[in-house]
Amino acid sequence: MTDVRLLVQRFDPFKDEEPRLVEYKVPKREGMTVLDAILYARDYVDHSIALRFSCRQASCGSCGMKINGRPRLACYTQVDELAGEKVVAQPMENFAIIRDLVTDLGSFFEKHAEVVPQLVRSDLQEQEHPTSEYVMKPEELTRVLQFTYCIKCGLCTSSCPTVATDSEFPGPQALAQAYRYTADVRDEGGDGRIAILDTPHGIWRCHFAGSCSYVCPKGVDPALGIQLLKRHVMSGHAPRKAGEGSPTAKAGIPAHGPGSGSSSGG
Ligand code: SF4
Ligand code: FES
Numbered sequence: 001m002t003d004v005r006l007l008v009q010r011f012d013p014f015k016d017e018e019p020r021l022v023e024y025k026v027p028k029r030e031g032m033t034v035l036d037a038i039l040y041a042r043d044y045v046d047h048s049i050a051l052r053f054s055c056r057q058a059s060c061g062s063c064g065m066k067i068n069g070r071p072r073l074a075c076y077t078q079v080d081e082l083a084g085e086k087v088v089a090q091p092m093e094n095f096a097i098i099r100d101l102v103t104d105l106g107s108f109f110e111k112h113a114e115v116v117p118q119l120v121r122s123d124l125q126e127q128e129h130p131t132s133e134y135v136m137k138p139e140e141l142t143r144v145l146q147f148t149y150c151i152k153c154g155l156c157t158s159s160c161p162t163v164a165t166d167s168e169f170p171g172p173q174a175l176a177q178a179y180r181y182t183a184d185v186r187d188e189g190g191d192g193r194i195a196i197l198d199t200p201h202g203i204w205r206c207h208f209a210g211s212c213s214y215v216c217p218k219g220v221d222p223a224l225g226i227q228l229l230k231r232h233v234m235s236g237h238a239p240r241k242a243g244e245g246s247p248t249a250k251a252g253i254p255a256h257g258p259g260s261g262s263s264s265g266g
Contacts, residue, residue: 003027004025004026004028004037004079006023006038006041007087008022008024008049009022009088009091009100011091011097013097019090019097024041032079034074035074035075035077049101050101051102058151059151060151063153064092065090065101066090066093068083072155072217089101093159094158094164095108095158103154112152114196115177115193116189117174117177117178117180119134120187120188121188122188134186135186136184143183144180147220150180150220151217152173156215157171159215160212161207166201169206173212175222177225179232180225181193183228203229208223208226
């Protein structure tokens with residue numbers, strides 16, 4: 001059995017002046033992920049290694065880190081797929097380090113919340129006393145589907161050069177979600193989102209570096225979402241009127257039956 005040379009960046013802001021790389025030897029096994037290797041080091045060599053993880057299946061988004069220089073999910077990266085003799089695990093860029101591999105995602109989630117990432121509608125009566133589903137056609141779902149796959153891991157934001165230089169920029173994750181809901185035919189909140197984003201530190205600060213889309217582990221293309229959002233603003237797109245994308249009864253579409261299933265909103 002060969003060993004993996006695992007180097008983990010260690011840093012405790014309350015004790016350390018500078019981050020440092022510490023090497024651990026980890027017995028390699030077939031199919032071993034970088035998360036497996038770090039957990040081995042934590043469990044058998046040094047219990048004080050701090051990292052964040054949960055699902056171990058690329059679903060929860062908590063194990064984002066920089067691995068051999070590139071933002072990746074540790075649970076979704078096999079040791080064997082990495083080039084070179086070493087595995088180097090470091091915290092994500094563009095976020096403050098809490099300890100070791102754990103970063104502070106507070107501002108990331110605040111920016112996500114600021115773009116109102118949910119369906120906004122004025123038919124409160126229907127929401128309180130639903131008579132039917134809010135439906136969308138398959139082609140309307142296709143327009144936003146890839147953006148619903150976002151697991152909020154932060155990898156795209158950690159790779160963004162604009163985030164690195166402008167702390168007020170919402171970042172690719174939040175902007176892609178702003179597009180995801182604004183482009184949803186059932187939503188009426190586009191005007192409110194655009195008012196927040198059509199600002200000096202908003203969508204126009206994106207210079208289309210494209211690194212966000214390059215590193216996304218879920219096939220989301222945040223750079224595309226941002227450009228589509230820009231087009232939405234430039235075209236003076238009329239906001240949807242209340243009632244469009246309305247419940248099936250109002251749209252004259254059968255509420256039940258083949259193809260009538262509604263999306264949960266992603
Ligand atoms: S867009 Fe991709 S990289 Fe960015 S937070 Fe969502 S899943 Fe992660
Ligand atoms: S542990 Fe959940 S995405 Fe990696």
